[in-house]
Amino acid sequence: MSTPTRTPSGAPAQMTGAGGRVGDDAQRPDGVLKVRGEFAYSSDLWMEDMLWGVTLRSPHPHARIRSIDVGPALAVPGVYAVLTSDDVPGEKVYGLELADQPVLALDVVRYQGEPVALVAADHPDTARRAAARIVVDYDVWEPVTDARVALGHPTWNQLHDAPAEVTELSRESANLHPHGNLVRHLKVRKGDPEPTADVVVVGEYEVGMQDQAFLGPESGLAVPGEDGGVDLYVATQWLHVDQRQICAALAMPPDKVRLTLAGVGGAFGGREDLSMHVHACLLALHTGKPVKMSYNREESFFGHVHRHPATMRYEHGATRDGDLVYVKATIYFDGGAYASSTPAVVGNGGTMGIGPYVVPNVHVDCYGAYTNNPPCGAMRGFGSVQTAFAYESQMDALAAELGTDPVELRCRNAMEQGSETPTGQVVDSPAPVVELLRRLEAMPLPPDVPTGDDVDLRDMPGGVSNTTHGEGVRRGVGYAVAYKNVAFSEGFDDHSTARVRLEVVGGEAVATVHTAAAEVGQGLVTVEQQIARTELGVDQVTVHPKDTSVGSAGSTSASRQTYVTGGAVKAACEAVRARVLEMARSVVGRPVVDLRLDGGKVVSDLEGVALPLADVLGDEVVEETLEWRHRPTEAVDPETGQGFAHVQYAFSAHRAVVDVDTELGLVKVVEMACTQDVGKAINPQAVVGQIQGGTAQGLGLAVMEEILVRDGRVQNPSFTDYLIPTVLDMPPMRVEILEYADPHAPYGLRGVGEAPNISSGPAVLAAIRQATGLPLTRVPVRPEHLTGT
Template sequence: MSPRSSSTAPTANHAHTRERGAPMSNTHTTPTHRPQHLDEEIAGGVGESPLRPDGSLKVRGDFAYASDLWAENMLWGATLRSPHPSARIRSIDVGPALRMDGVRAVLTAEDVPGRNLYGLKDLDQPVLAEDVVRYRGEAVALVAADHPETARRALDLVEVDYEVLEPVLDAERAAHDDSLPRVHPGGNTVRYQPIVKGDPDAEADVVVSGTYTVGMQDQAFLGPEAGLAVPAEDGGVELYLATQDLHTDRKQTAAALGLDPEQVRMTMSGVGGAFGGREDLSVQVHVCMLALHTGRPVKMVYNREESFFGHVHRHPATMYYEHGATRDGDLVFVRARLYFDGGAYASKTPVVVGNGTTLGVGPYSVPNVRIEGWGMYTNNPPCGAMRGLGAVQPAFAYESQMDRLAEELGMDPVRLRIRNAISRGDSTPSGQVLDYPAPVAELLRRVRELPLPRESTAESTNPDIRDLPGGASNTTHGEGVVRGVGYGVCIKNICYAEGADDFSTARVRLQVVAGEPIAMVHTAAAEVGQGLVTVQQQIARTELGVERVNIHPNDTSVGPAGSSSASRQTYVTGGAVQAACRAVREQVLERVAQRCGDPVERLSLSGGKVVSETSGVLADLAEVLGSEVVEATREYHHRETFPLDEQGHSERAQVQHAFSAHRAVVDVDTELGLVKVVQLDCSQDVGKAVNPDAVVGQIQGGSAQGLGLAVMEEIQVDGGRIRNPSFTDYLIPTILDMPPMNVDVIERGDPNAPYGVRGVGEPPTISSTPAIVAAIRAATGKALEHVPVGPEHIVE
């Protein structure tokens, strides 16, 4: 990147005691390291796989992430966090910290200028703790100092007097035991939702049951939380940050700062991964408070350890399942109780309960269902959005149950799944009829037909230990190694659900620069690594028939795009870009139609020309445009959804569903309990692959995250405290853990979606985990009712 030099003088006033609202003496500051424009040329329209403009920068290490932001004269912020899972704050003395050399501000809840509450669904989380702390790691005070180390050390000088309280740590108990302390005044239940279909007390010939638990997974994005706030002349603030959703951040931040949303201007800076972990606020309000208080630019960046406390995690779950079937293998009923531990604040817990219950039987047609879901407050770390939101946990349980049922029936597990697979025209347990392709059976057949790896290395006379469980650690030369194969398939809803109107906005401008027509696409949609920048360029190129498409940096000067989550951006922002491009095209073609007499319907834009169906090329687009700028802004709203009623019914609770199927092949050292996933294959329906290479990348990445949950990723929480907040002990898969994949992409377009697209990012995270665990079970014969599966689960 080419850093821009600062155009401003340093601030004249360094006073740290200035009251909020006092006049700012500094002029506008521009960060010297700031987000780069990703305006590199790419070629290719919808259905092609142009290289992404940020790709080589990231591989070379040249990409500027939010943690690289820099402004002249900036201060560094740091956060004091609660050491207790539950405590009352008797008093806070900031005096000693404030007197430390180099410290410019120490702020507490009293200094929050506006509303000291935020939250994605429920307003229940304070910006800074007031009278109580509800989890170990909750933000209590902020420091700004000349140097990051000074800020960090000043935290030790903030004296907080805590009265330690008994924490609530067990979500299932919290759901039924009213004698427990209340984490929040309204009680400990964030959401309870039943789903009832048919006869919930139906009986069946063959019944299997099990209790399954899922550990707390971390998004483990590589770029930690970071932001740079610069006070503005109008009393507002410019915030450069890494987030998934600029406008939701702005709304919450402005309210907490007591400012109009227009006074809080946000610009997306390099995002180093998100996976749901950047939906909730982290540094946003804190860094703006410090900047507004000191009148100077302030930067905050978490280190890895703080990042484990600074964002939500995947909900741990305990799930009781009972499946009933006929002797022939037709599912008769599914009954389940799901407990999700939401931790100290609600965040996305209501959605986790909604998704978990509505999708709780999996991609199967089941006549009789009773599923109950509880999302609970506890004093554990807060849990919220993570890839596969609310669908990951039940998928581990229902797929384990399908294998158990197949075993009980003496039936091939894939055949059992195919026999019960949901398909177009079937209805979900909540009563929604799938009015688009649902090729679940086809995916299972296809993934089963993909080539298998060669026989286990352990069988050969001179195995390469790197191909065996343990790898270079030299734990086996083939002893104890058994191969297993397992399958998993899943369903995930795409876009927000249950009545949410999560629309997106795109502004597209077409003009001639240096003799060439150039399109500019402007949205607030976050590029979090999924490849959205490229997708937007491809759509504009296809719709406008131009070669050159620039992407405007994401900021809040255009309307909302909603969050880069729920596998929704290509759907909704893709839809908005398509609509805006078509509006621009319409304007251009009308001009030509008036001039040439051809009706607009017969005209199109292609290769920089205006083309008529009847008479061929009519004009150069550049010529038609001249010096004019044609611009259009459009919103894209997905089709309406509706809330669930008390029985969990809704004509349409969800916008769209996506499906993927995995087959895992593992070698397990059955004496040591070490696992090597040898091959992980996936068949997925993506509706329409707008960028086929990026689609495969999403499937590989999602599968790797599912592999992590299957065999290694767990935040270990003991007494409300995280025991492994580091990448030394929170292990994520390396390149030696993630095997080669056969990825089989099919396109069964959804008639309701732009280009027929179907969300891609989440399903592979969901179905990979049960497939891998099924394979380990096949190799070991162990029940394995918890993920991640550890060596001790296999040998003990």
């Protein structure tokens, strides 16, 4: 079998690294390759004689396809293949949780950008020009663009107004899928169904559509195999779930569809769904040649799912003293044209939608709907990011209504170990919500708004645009706290597989760790090495390339890989260690009770034994492959939402300090501070990196990031018009890490990646609100929201 190379002389490298155990700031094994420009990302792959694949996409958000004429494209010199849904040999629809999305458009297109046809040619521009010559005759339909309208529910636009009329969908095409427009409705019912309270605050909130905006484009290389199968090298988050869907579409067994992880340039949820995977395989199998596909930035905006926009109505009731009595919430997630991860997003939004607080009476209705907007699915912190804006805004509104301090109100109602969640689950590991907030309060604040002649414009909102020297600038400080489930929930069989080998190479004991867990930049490969070094007492640990020749590791999402694949690697190492210690006992020739592996030796302190591991192993290769599971969760009751839904919670809190130019509506975030309980920091430097990066994405959603969709059409599919924070937008950060062990988790660790992405944005929003005195119920906050113009 031929393997792809970046250049004819290169080859995919295994990653070896020395030094760094659990708890150390170990360096990434792929770091040297990355700083030398030699790390092979999926868009870097190259093979002699390869073709380029491109995708023709629907310009309409909702239309019926009358006909497709590929003839003009096939006539372009240099074109090798033009494919449509007729050329998909197996299942013509796919999906993560529900198979409802066409590999290539069937009769109806349901979103702008839906793939319709594929072209393979000898140059990417030849392929693009040929794709433009495909003639598609569309019968254009009116798009459904509001989740509530899609469900036939009343819309509410104004606070306290009577609900608006239900907008009737009269057309035949109003049902976007045969099973209707409802993807999932989750109900949470706890306590008194009709509670009353001294003080009541009601709020309606909206969160715009955020993009993952990973920098490495969707890309990969499919290579036809001599056995009639295909090898796909691709950037993804879960090789085995991709393999399952590709096999179905190609009508091939798993041994004919082999996946290897190529270098991944960020993911953040946007690579959970298939993008070019099946397309490249189809073109490769059809032409008999390697086919590379690589989206440009505009196509990337159409090529992956986004964060669900949300519309939320919350009612909080409390006693005069500030004890929460009840929370009622109605939450709508716009899932767009296909289901993707919408059921899980609804699960998170519904079960954790009131935040890390103890509330005796809870009534939540959480809906996910189909519309003709872009499909929405996984993005870091999903379901929780959206609801946190609402519940934390409500906590601030309630504090204002009660005339109490927002942090005091939060602490008074904070969840702690032993508390019961709205789903009836008892929190059975540390939940230091109060400490997270108190530590933030205790941190020093940055200096006041600069004024006078010595103002540096770069410190002002508006920066060197010279819009203010401090006139009209007001300071605000805001707090927020959040929690998020770690790993897959609601009864999912969440597991990972690890193969660990120990052998002597060049006179030294070397461990090899082989998992299919996707490294997307977060540093799992480093963690795998740290665990193997810790458990096996060796320095040299090689991380085998990630592929489907070992069992599934589950998804790199839900903050779960350090927990679940980390757990699998630890367990496999322990199995290897047990065998090695048994070998050592036969070498020693008598039972030794305290044998352990350390520093490349088999050691017994009691007996004063220190055998070189290489001598004990000799020519023996000790290898163990294990499947590992966290303790099971269970599905929630369909009528009440009650159940042991989540295996672990992660907690974080933020304080944001902002300066707002109230005349121009410009915001400068002056400082962010974060406290987070991580259970055990396996790699403290990487943990801080996750917190800082997650904070940036939350800040982005609060003040700048939104895919603008009008009538189902994306208005800003570029980095010119979709803004993500630059180094000028990100302020200095303070980070404090707490390590309260979760007794159920390996090393006591807690998943890290998502929580800081959840509490960051609401803190920024609270700070802007404090600076301006405006209610601010929608993110991202735009200048016109602040100036009223």
